Amino acid sequence: MKAEIGVGLIGLGVVGGGVARALIERREYFARQVGAPLVVRKAAVRDLSKPRAVELEPGVLTANVEEVLNDPGIDIVVEVIGGEEPAGTYIRAALERGKHVVTANKELIAKNGPELLAAAHGRGLDIMFEASVGGGIPLIAPLRRDLLANRITSIRAIINGTTNYILTSMARDGAVAQALRKQGIEPVARGGYADALASAQELGYAESDPTNDVEGFDSAYKLAIMATLGFRTRVRPSDIAIEGITRLSASDFAYAEELGYVIKLLAVAERRDGGFIARVAPVFLPQTEPLAKVDGVNNAVQIYGDLSGTVFFQGRGAGADPTSSAVIADLLDLAHGIVLGNHERKYWGPEGELPSLGLEALESRYYIRVKVSDEPGVLAQIAFALGDNGVSIAAVNQKETSEAPNAAELVVMTHRAREGAMRAALESIAALPVVLEVGSFLRVEG
């Protein structure tokens, strides 16, 4: 039996620091759980002079990653620097030198997970990545193991805290602004996107360059990982239709509220006969749906398995502590296996390659908001463009808008229609001379 499990950290930022701190503070407890203590032998950082919240023993901190990769006393390498490179190179090198890997790297796992797993398993090693999706919420292990008996046919998730915080702010500020206006007071925060983003940045919930979050890429990486595991087929980020939240306006939130919906950035993967559809986009969700009630920086995932039924997970999707909780779960699992001498690791790569069916295969209800000239016959023209493409209208709402003279805002909710038909209709609508702008086009879920 091993006397100690050596851990090497690549990265000692928010997550790495949290992991190191927990490994030091809970050393006795973890040693009892695993059968041997976990000891941080090396921690590679970019800048040795930067002050650290965690105190490591002398000689542990290094600016040279090779010292982590080459240390024969290190059994498990924890990669928490993120991004495709150089993280990918480091992970491959760690595997080549016989080390297990724990990573929180969603981009890398989403793009190259199956190859990295195959490389690991070929050497009797494992790569674990519970922390790559949903912070402290157990999601990878349930998909790998606990729901394995099921044919999983759908995954629906609010899986990016930054955007959910912004959307929650927009909804709340918009509601407050409306209430103030009714009392004749012009509100300061009107529920627009820019204000909400700025406040999220101030609070540290959004980065100074928020592209990765607000354009939906982060959600797509996480969806790719979950869908690959759940559907047992390769789902690449490039298979996912991605749309961000930057084009949403305060009026979309006002209409949503009025109609009984909330707007959420939803990541959805559905397994169909002969393929799958995966997408990330803001949608209208009925206010009564469990996912509609997930506010602020929370994450939540709804998984439908044919035996389990719908299973719902919710919790904190980011932050030092929740992510550490996930990283350390993987560390303890691997360490336990090493202590027990269980060198064979469970392989669980995809079973095959189902095709991505793309959005054309989708059927949904839709919400569109169009700015039009305020003249007679406009509604008829738009109704005709929809009907001509086989899309039937469920509800219409026309309002004057203060933004432009002689302009009106027209909101249409459709019945279920094929996405292809809806897009053709939208093109016809955009081409109408009376249409000034197609403001929003959102799917209505549930």
Place this chain on the structure above:
Amino acid sequence: MKAEIGVGLIGLGVVGGGVARALIERREYFARQVGAPLVVRKAAVRDLSKPRAVELEPGVLTANVEEVLNDPGIDIVVEVIGGEEPAGTYIRAALERGKHVVTANKELIAKNGPELLAAAHGRGLDIMFEASVGGGIPLIAPLRRDLLANRITSIRAIINGTTNYILTSMARDGAVAQALRKQGIEPVARGGYADALASAQELGYAESDPTNDVEGFDSAYKLAIMATLGFRTRVRPSDIAIEGITRLSASDFAYAEELGYVIKLLAVAERRDGGFIARVAPVFLPQTEPLAKVDGVNNAVQIYGDLSGTVFFQGRGAGADPTSSAVIADLLDLAHGIVLGNHERKYWGPEGELPSLGLEALESRYYIRVKVSDEPGVLAQIAFALGDNGVSIAAVNQKETSEAPNAAELVVMTHRAREGAMRAALESIAALPVVLEVGSFLRVEG
């Protein structure tokens, strides 16, 4: 590498039948996941002549459990008959003969889990019991593994579908009855307990003898299992203060609704310095709480870990398919380990024995409903009894009641108070000559 994993079933009822059916129908898929097919070699039933929904190969069905326990081709025994005995004897015999065990038996695991696990691990075997709590919701594995880095300090759960169905019905029927009365119509279903139980029985959600569910025993078994795992200390069913739902009346639901609460049978375990408090009882939950929105036969569990924060799980807590999903997850996990030759199993029994602190250590807000003589000074007497014991009143509501002439119903919501003080106050109140009956006494959570 093993050519086949032999499975023996003890019990072929709703769950056992579901497991057998899935093992047959998904044989190819499971074989790919595990590396070898899982084959049901023997299935022991009480009555051979009973028709079965699943067709087994000739010679598999037997009325003699010994045939399961003695079959050298059986690697894993699945016990799905429930109850302490003879299930416990069968499981011990299976372990003695070198077989792993998968069980859905909450009573047995709650009472004897640590001993059975120790017996198993002493032989390099394992007992798995994901199906014992929460049906298809992954709970045991997250507590065992995914949240292991955390100090878990609280578990709050709606973990019995029968009672949640009954409570949901009572709330709904009561609301409908009130609406009808406002229109001058006397309702048929008035939201009483007996009506709701009868309808649950008709729908198959409650057994003909519902004691185990409605008196809270089933919830307590499940809470004992979760708290033992989460707190890493032995929590026995006998450590849990248990109160059922049979004394709730339609008027409790009406007051709850009016005050912004719902009534739920909540299983709560809290870890304190030097011990734990565990209890199952109907409580007032604020309508805004995630657990308050869990309706019908659904189950939900909220686990607080110091790193992960609050993690929330929800899904179908019972039924053939969800329970099969959990049993098979365990089966596949064990089978995979056997195929890989990983004979050493992870031990994860309790670390020690913290004492149960009992309800006296509790502090809570309280709701009490008292039937009193409708005479001057009654409220003053009750207020005095509370104040005399150090319990301060947050809100009072007094109504005439149609049930008895010259009687009134008095509802008191208190501020936070020690449970001991509250109980002393209740005794004083019950002893007052003007008090006809202490109808309800519920904790107010959140």
